[in-house]
Amino acid sequence: MAERPEDLNLPNAVITRIIKEALPDGVNISKEARSAISRAASVFVLYATSCANNFAMKGKRKTLNAGDVLSAMEEMEFQRFVAPLKESLEVYRREQKGKKEARKDKDKKTDSEEQDKSREEENDDDDERMEEEEQNEEEEVDN
């Protein structure tokens, strides 16, 4: 029997929440159905990544970008995702820009030495946050 790679699974709690919000109130999901949807979601990511990577390679790029993922959605016949994804991307970009500018403003008030520290911290913070989330979700997955 193949070992289940825990870190290639998406957190059960989040998947369940998304499912519940997509369905009318009072509807339940069996454990097996939830588990199957979670696996399907992982396969979706893997398949989409592979598709997106083909577009990157066609463009002679080594880095997958957002456009490649959008192209992959069309290729996979999920064109109806493209518009909402573009909107989300705009919000995400604004947020990232806002974060950077907030840091810049903070930095202007401190030493140039501390400026360098802050920039490093910015990257570490993001990674830390992700790790924290990951740890929290890990507990749920171990059920």
Place this chain on the structure above:
Amino acid sequence: MAAAAGPVAAAAVAAAGAEPAGPGEEAGAGPQCPGPARLARLPLARVKALVKADPDVTLASQEAVFVLARATELFVETIAKDAYVYAQQGKRKTLQRKDLDNAIEAIDEFAFLEGEFLLGFSWFQYFQ
């Protein structure tokens, strides 16, 4: 049978997707309004781990990982709704595994899932 399940569900998703949602608005906006502008709920680190599992991928931008995460959320919403149509036909209020299987078989866009469900974790084995 329910060949219309795909387009009907798709229309529902598209209509719901057209709902304007404020940036950073929480999921509590209401179960009927998924809000396309919402930021990702799936942890980006996990999605990134899946992307990295592909040996052909060198690098992925943060934006690419974000869009993948959001796309996956839309996918989960879509497949849940499409499967629910079968539960409704069976007059059930609980979504079951067979509803998923039916949706996957009936809907073209889910064809990429068919082999996986029969063979189990073959995708993961490939990447190992």
